[in-house]
Amino acid sequence: MINNTSILWFILSLFLAPLFPGIINKVKAFFGGKKGPPVTQLYFDLFKLMHKSATYSRTATLLTRLAPFAIFFATIGAGLLMPGFFNPACCTFSGDIIFMAYLLGIARFFMVTAALDRGSAFEGMGASREVLYSALAEPALFCGLLVLIYETGSLSISGIFAELSPGHWQQNPAIMLLIAVSWMIVLLTENARIPVDDPNTHLELTMIHEVMILDYSSKDLAMIEYAAAYKLWLFSGLLVGLVISTPAMPTLLHFPVFAAGMFLVAVLIGMIESTIARMRLIHIPKFIVGSGALAIIALILKIAGN
Amino acid sequence: MNTAWALIILPVITGIISLFIDSERLRKNILVIVAFVHLFLVIRLCKGDAGELNGVWLGVDHLTRIFLSLTSLLFAGSAIYSMVYLDKHPQEDGSDLANWQFLKNRNAIYAACMQLFLAAMSLAILSMHFGLQWIGIEATTLASTPLIYYHRSRRSLEAAWKYMIICSVGIALALMGVFFLAMTATHHVELFTPAGLVLYAGYLKVRWLKVAFIFVLVGYGTKMGLAPMHTWLPDAHSEAPSPVSAMLSGGLLNCAFLGILRIYQVCVALPATAAFASELLVIAGIVSMGVSGIFILHQPDYKRMLAYSSVEHMGILATGIGLGGAAIAGAMLHAICHSLVKSSLFLLAGNILSAFDTKKVEKVTGLLKSLPYTGMLWLAGFLAITGTPPFGTFISEFTILRAALVTRSWYIAAFYLLFLLIVFIGMLTIFMQMTQGVQSEKPLSSGDHHRDDHDSPHKHTRKHGRHHAPAEEHEVSETVLQLITPVFFLSAAVVLGFYLPDSFRTAINGAATLLGGAIL
């Protein structure tokens, strides 16, 4: 059903999303001993890009023009299903996280086909890696979700986060921790962060996510950049909802606590990116399947538990 | 009863007469006329009064109705076909055999022996007296041996010789069986016929009946082509001219099968021998299906493949009868369908042979393009012989399988299906290779006589009337006469698949009750 109070939070999340990469870069710069770009750098970029005119490759077809819109609106649609600021999501129904995952899937499908559309070697490379890694990552996400459903008994993500309480963490800390770690790895894979993919490398042969949007310009690039930032926001929202489970919190505290949680996640990602070097490509599938294994271990513990 | 005797004597007389007629055309016409007269008489006989006209010697009951009408129909079909076949192999003019060989002209022998063959088969089917039936079946062997040796080639001679020796030995053993059977009939029995013996079943000596059944099974089993005794069948059927092998497969095997059924009729009357006989029949059936499966896989010669498929189908019949219950009615239906389909397949093989002049499967490809009608019928025949639905064989094979399942004989059902599958795969490979693919070029049809590819030149060089005319490439067209019979038989098989006319149903059910089975 639709709960209209969350629409305000949803709009707020739309505005706050670009802030997230800014914080990560700021943390990385701090670790690197540099001043680094201002936190609101992405806003400036988006504003700049919106006013530029686009150039397209000769081999590009209609799909290249259509893809950014699909990516943008699909990701926003996924946001509608995501509970933010400890409020239920705009639209909740049983199995909505599956719909969210598949909405991100359609976004990825358009990203990959657009990459192949322009007929460049690098983009095909990025596309083939992207599809494989995301295919391997999905089972982990779902297994973690399954354990939570089993814990809380509700079938929709908002219900789960509402039911989650510190009690669950005390009862079986191991399971919750395993899920958190596996979801963290899924986050890093899906949003092309360091161990899997380096967002600000300039070596096309090594990129995965960035190379697919190599040929975009102006408004298309803006939309895709924003969608990427929003996707990062979604996954970190998932993580925050899982870790900070506070049913009895007064509504006043919702915003500050959630914002603090998101900040902490951003810092965590920044720290990971500055401390770990990027993994070799052949090890990445093992790394992702490893995260799946963590989730399955949590599942087995749960089965053995009851 | 006189129509029955007429059925037998008429072909004998016309056979002997046509031996001495010289004009080719007249002889062929006689052959066809006799065939249709015989068919008309048979239909009149079968339509006759419902009661069994069981005289001492000849009698008509449901079994005879089925097999006699079948044989007569097949003979009519192959008579029509042989009109065309004989044109393709004109008369040998004067051969330099030793003066012993007063019969010079092989087409004359062909026509005569075909009619004698028909007479012998009618005798074998109509006769109720076991001794008379033995004479009939022995006469069929004698009449069919010269037919197999029609082509006068080394291979056909070898085939005829083997056929002669093995079948005669088999039938001699069957005669011993008949004597033992006579031994079982104590003084009470006055009529030495199946009905007579069944009447006094209580008084029969069980032990001698079992021994008699063993000898008859081995004896007539040889003629019928059951497994260990089937060795003559592939050679005889592949070397004989096509109409003859059609008659052999369609008609002769059924007569031998009838021989076994007659004594099975007696065995079923006594519970002790019933189990004994059906167990033996089932074993023989399954073994022959297995043996035929082995030889059909990768068989290079398509006529031999058809012969082995006859062995397999005789195996199916034997299994059907052995299983009892509804399977017996299924076996009867299967006998009808098998004869129709197998004879049309052999006639089609004759068409292919006369067009491509080789029996090798890999030399004949793209049949659908070179001989479209024969190709289509050839495929339809394949579907029929492997028991795919639109044809009647599917109904009978399914009934037999169901009976095996009902009697909880799992192994038999398993082997039955396994061997059916192996034969299907073997035949599928062969038929696909022949009908599909690129059209293989037809050799220049020399047309003088059937030359098999590895047939060594005769010792005496044959004096040819004319030296080879400059080989002009004339397209061998498919004449209508060649195709009428297969088309008619195959369509009959399709009709049987969908609708069973009442006369057929009563005949099949009557035969099943005779043999102690349930109706369809």
Add this chain to the structure above:
Amino acid sequence: MQLFLTAILIIIVGGSFAGLFGRMRNLSSAIGALSCLAGCAMALVTVCQSLFFASDTGRYLLNLPLGPATLCLDQVSAFFALPVILLGSLAAIYAAATAHYDEKHALGSYWFFYNLLIASMLMLLASANAVLFLMEWEIMSVAAFFLITHRSEIGTVRNAGWRFMVASHIGTAGLFILFGLLSASAGSFEFDQFLNAPATYGSYSTIFFLALFGFGVKVGLIPLHVWLPDSYTFADAHVSAVLSGAMSKMGFYGLVRVMMFLPVQQASWGWTLLFGGLLTGVFALITALVQHDLKKVIAYSSMENAGIILMALGCAVLATIWKLPAMAFAALAGALMHILNHSICKGLLFLGSGAVYFGTGTRKLESMGGLAKSMPFTALAFGIGSAAIAGLPPFNNFVSEFLIFLAGLKATRLGTSSALLLSATVLAGLGLIGGLAAACFSRTFGLVFLGAPREEKQPPPMEIKPLVRLPMAILVLAIFSVALLSPWLLLPVSRVVAEIGAPAGMLFSADDLLLSAVPLRAISAFSLALIILVMLGWRIQKSRFSKGEVQDRPTWDCGFAAPNARIQYTSSSFSQPVSEVFSSIVRPFRHGEKVSGLFPQHASFRTEAPDSLLRYLFLPLFALIDRLVVPLRALQHGHLHLYVGYLAIALLALLLWKVAVI
């Protein structure tokens, strides 16, 4: 029911007339196509009557040799008739429209067998008698065999036809035993007698596993799938559309029908279906990802979707055992919807691949690319089809996959460990299958239509005629209509589900229906919003903001001196990561020379991955049988006296065995 039978009659008669006029190509195509369309339309009337207005369509008696056979069209067969009618008619239009492309082959036999195939499928659905069912089943296989081997002068086509016929015959052997046992214990051949048949001849499990084996061959269950990729690849495009869209669904129809006969279900069935389906799906997708033939990829994907449907059926069986009506409803509705959705998408994809074949003359992914510019409509249709088949949201497959997910989620209600295992398999399995399917079809669509053409084609590919586009357009329409109207489609489907569940004692209350309907309403709303927004945004951007756009620059190539089409990612390179990860399953062949010398002249690299199960299981098995049979052939050695010896031995053996016993 009379209307349905006259429809079938029209199709058959039309087919045979088309067969007669084989020489005149256009005439025979016209007769064949029109009769097929007319028949399908009339059949559709009856189907709609039974499906949407739930009116009983009566019974009809057919007099067969083994007793009268009843024909009746209940809800389940009506539902399964939908794909047959839809694809049958559209493929007929497609075939008639593309008849002129290939002059070599006479169309007479083609149309006869095509109409026979459609008619036998419709008859199969209507038959409520074991013998008639078996007859129609084999006629369907035979007709399909002749359609597959239509171009029989090519060696691989014959090979595919041979493998198809052997596999379907083995399957039918299983069905022979199945219906033999059922009719033995029920005493008659009628389906309604089978319902309450005692398990006297073989327990329910044997009957179930026989059905799974017999119908699994046609459906493409993992070890029995060997014939499927080749047959769909080497048949004509519209034929493989009908085969994969309609014929394989007959396998599911049979399986569902037999499961309706069995009053009590066992857990082992559910688990076999579930894990069999999962294995089939994953194996199919991994092999599909490394294939280089367009139609083979699509063929493997029909196997994958069969796997998903089997998983759904497995969930349904387990749900009935665990007495969870909500889960059973979601699973069965998901399975039925997936059957319908899959036939729509698969039909579209195969017709698209046919159009590509007519355009470029080849099926090799290595030599395609950049077709979107020359064939825009096909590109659009194929794009929508591939996105739909991958199960992505705005399209129809996602709806049914979501229902199956829902069934998996609802299993957690039970709380037992096996329930958790089930939902884990469903979630993880379907998740993996969804991901791999998206990968496989983005790759296929990208390689064929996008980028620059990898090989120059003479003559350059042109778009197909408008008449050929009609079936594809209708299918695209069907995709969107099912996707957006899914909550309302759930009503007829729920009636069918109720009918399936009835014998097993599953009663579905209104709120079970609601439990599935609510998410579907949300999903269709979201899909509609997504489509409208994307269209709107693109329209606005195109009209108002695109004044400075430039379209003449080459793609960013990192300053490479002479970029050409060959530097694009080919199918081998795209599938290299996957074949790396799953190399143990796929075992690809690697052909390619090493790069050598200071200034390497020429190097090439190609991977090839024929079906590993076929290569390592069936071919060695068949070779073994041949080797076993050869020594036995010495029996027929030609020596006469040994033949007489056989006779003597047989006689003595029987005498000694039996005489001693007497």
Add this chain to the structure above:
Amino acid sequence: MNSIATLLTLSCLLLLGSSRLRVAIRMVAFQGLLLGLLQLFAVGPGHLTPGLVILSITSIVLKSGLLPWLLNKAMIVSGTKREIEPFISFGASMLCGVFLLAVSGWIVSTLLETDPIASPVALTCGFFLVFSGLLLLMTRRKALTQTLGFLVLENGVFTTGLSLGSEFSTMVELGILLDVFVGIFLMGIMLFHIDREFDHLDADRFNELSDLEIAATVVEEADE
């Protein structure tokens, strides 16, 4: 009855041992003669019906007259005088003959436990003749000797028939006799053809028709 049966068994043993065809044919003629007489004695001197007399005369005329003449003619035309090294040596076949006699004795004794018949000796002789006929057919090379073997087999069957006392009406007996005669007559004609075709009478060299050479062609996997 018994004396004729023993004479028959002796002649058959001799036949098994003899290597020269001329002797063999004469032995078979002698057996035909004995068989005709046996028909007369089987019924006992009392009730000799005219039909029975005609039957025995015709069988004597055919079996010891016409057929041996035909076989002699065939032997002369084909020029084969002696049976050269059959598959088992003559001494060994004699031994086999004796063994077969023992086996038929055992079979007859087991069969006759419940219901005795007139002359068990004749029955054993019948079985023995059948088995030795089969032995001849299996072990000899020459087609001519195989025909002789078949003849011995026929005689064996007739003796069992007579010993069991199961006689049908004369018309049927005549029919059986006629069939057997025509059968052997046909074999004789075919002997001439074989001689003309193959210019030898070795039956074991007849093995052109066989299925040995079918190569196990594995269904090859050809991908285009």
